[in-house]
Amino acid sequence: MTAVLKAEKLSKWYGNILGISDINLEIGSGITGLLGPNGAGKSTFLKIAAGQLKPKIGSLTVFGAAVFGNxxxxxRIGFCPEHDSAYMEMSGWQFILLLARLHGFDRNEAGAMSEKALATVGLLESKDREIKGYSFGMRQRLRLASSILHEPEMLMLDEPLRGVDPLWRIKIMKLIKDYGKQGRTVIISSHILPEIEAMTSEIVLIHQGKIFAKGDIHRIRGLIDSHPHQVSIRCLQPRQLAQKLIDSDFVLSVDFDKDGHSLTVKTNQRDLFFTVLIGLIAESGLEIEEITSPDDNLQAVFDYLIGK
Amino acid sequence: MNMQTQNPTRIIFASFFKSGFKAKRTRVFILLSLIPVVLMLAARVMETAGSLAADASADFFAKVMLVLYFQLLIPVLALFFGSTIVNEELDNKTLVYLTTVPVSRRAVLLGKYLAAFLQATLLVGAGFLLCFLAAALTRLGEAAAWEELAVFLGTALLAMFCYSALFTAAGAFMKKSVLIGLFFVFGWESVVQYFPGITQKFTIIHWIKSLLPVLPGEGGFLIFQLQPSPAMESVLILLGAGCVFLFLAVFIFERKEYILSDNA
Structure with missing residues (x-):
């Protein structure tokens, strides 16, 4: 693998607060998912890679060169920040056109590139509206447009799917996958495992500023799948549902909540449980109001993996 | 692809100059810069009505210029326009867009500085002109009146350049630069300018006042201890100091790491 991004003994802290610590990492072409719970150090890593922050110790190079001040x-790099920020007094068109001009394109080319980028994220029709009138999801898509408009060789996306509606989530995931297929380098951060899983199998797990695991997602998935999951189901007939679930081998326990309309199921095979549950609901016609998984998040997985 | 056909500083200048006028801050300052005009008009009306002595408005014009413009409006406008060049980008977390394009930080800062400088100068210049027209209505045919306006405008330009460059550097260096700037304008500048001897030369206002057509003792309003420096020296000091402050602003902005919070 030819490393596009290379970090060596990379550390960064803010006063007494640790950002990342002693990270050694090489990332080549294709999509790499940067996974970790909130506060793990993903954004710090990406900000150093995007030249927004300086390493405190160690080095990080992209295409063989240090990024800060370069x-x-x-x-060659596109960066989509996590912050919900933009020049609110500008229209979407003015904002993207400004960035296109700053990328060095002449007026006509910048116009064409801006139009293409805005069309890609579905904002062409609302391009003349002021950004302050955009919804959160639209602003998120605008940020994505700003990072892809010059068709960079390397794209870094910090939580790009946050606040995006389900339809656009799928479209953006496809866009990112297409970028990866073209042989470009894409680094995408998220704290939601299924999001990353849908785009790539190459992941880097970050926890408390350190790289916790790196490699194929299936290996990590195996560990995660054996992690006992709790699933809360709110329905009108909780006892009937419990009867149907309790005989399954993968259900470890069923508890009824005090409100009388909810039950919490503990399972050691999360994916199988959900497959069976959906079948049961379809078969029996039970009315389900809500399904939540209190520990279906990366923090719970990390806690499990590190044996907390 | 046709790359780099236009200077990025010019692109940034054009974009921020235009969008700057939509900012609420600019609208507030437009209103603020009209206060001297209203006062000047009031003086003119009173003079016409006989409540003020004949030619009192000309004297009032000089005082309005000195007190309201040079000691208040210009430093305050320069402070808010200058210090927000970087700080606004940090507060709104938009700096990332200007620092992840293939444009040097120097070009970014200079483009934004020029836009802010021109906006502030236009506000002051427009007010100046209106005040002048109100004050010199009866002597618009006299060359001396226009010379006086040219001196005021030229001095205002130099003052704005120097103050805004100073506050741009302060804004690039620290987040709470407005507070420090207010202390500088209303503390240091207001007090030290009246110290006798060489001390008053450590203020910007000293060099500005040295260029204005108000002699020591004349006009009488808080300028009795001004020991003016030669005009050419004052011009060079203001230009030189402005350039040094601007260089300092670029130097800081190119090297400083700006943390936009939420560093998870």
């Missing part, structure tokens, strides 16, 4: 690199 503005020429940004012809």
């Amino acid at each position: 503005h020429r690199l940004f012809r």
Whole structure:
């Protein structure tokens, strides 16, 4: 693998607060998912990679060069920040056009590139509206447009699916996968495992500023699947549902909640449980109001993996 | 692809100059810069009505210029326009967009500085002109009146350049630069300018006042201890100091790491 991004003994902290610590990592072409719970150090890592922060110790290079203060690199890099920020007084068109011009395109080319980027994220029709009138999801898509408009060789996306509606979530995932298939390098951060899983099998797990695991997602998935999951189901007939579930081998326990309309199921085979549950609901016609998984998040997985 | 056909500083300048006028802050300052005009008009009306002595409005014009413009409006406008060049990008977390394009930080800062400088100068210049027209209505045919306006405008331009460059550097260096700036304008500048001897030369206002057509003792309003420096020296000091502050702003902005919070 030819490393596009290379981090060596990379550490960063803010005063007494640790951002990342002693990270050694090489990332090549294709999509790499950067996974970790909130506060794990994903954004710090990406901000150093995008030249927004300086490493405290160690180094990070992209295309063989340090990034901070190296503005020429940004012809080849696209960065989508996590912050919900934009020049609110500008229209979506003015914002993207400004960035296209700053990427060095002449007026006509910048116009064409901006139009293409806005069309890709579905904002062409609302391009003349002021950004402050956009919804959160639209602003998120606008940020994505700003990062892809110059068709970079390397794309870094910090939680790009946050706040995006389900339809656009699927479209953006496809866009990212297409980027990866073209041989470009894409680094995408998220704290939601299924999101990353839908785009790539190559993941880096970050926890408390350190790389916890790196490699194929299926290996990690195996560990996660054996992690006992709790699933809360709110329905009108909780006892009937419990009867149907209790005989299954993968159900470890069923508890009824005090409100009389909910039950919490503990399972050691999460995916199988959900498959069976959906079948049961379809067969029996039980009315389900809500299904939540209190520990279906990365923090719970990390806690499990590190044996807390 | 046709790359780099236009100067990025010019692109940033054009974009932020235009969008700057939509900012609420600019609208507030437009209203603020009209206060001297209203006062000047009031003086003119009173003079016409006989409540003020004949030619009192000309004297009032000089005082309005000195007190309201040079000691208040110009430093305050420069402070808010200058210090927000970087700080607004940090507060709104938009700096990332200007620092992840293939444009040097120097070009970004200079483009934004020029836009802010021109906006502030236009606000002051428009007010100046209106005040002048109100004050010199009866002597618009006299060359001396226009010379006086040219001196005020030229001095205002230099003052704005120097103050805004200073506050741009302060804004690039620290987040709470407005507070420090207010202390500088209303503390240091207001007090030290009246110290006798060389001390008053450590203020910007000293060099500005040295260029204005108000002599020591004349006009009488808090300028009795001004020991003016030669005009050419004052111009060079203001230009030089402005350039040094601007260089400092670029130097800081190119090297400083700006943390936009939420560093998870």
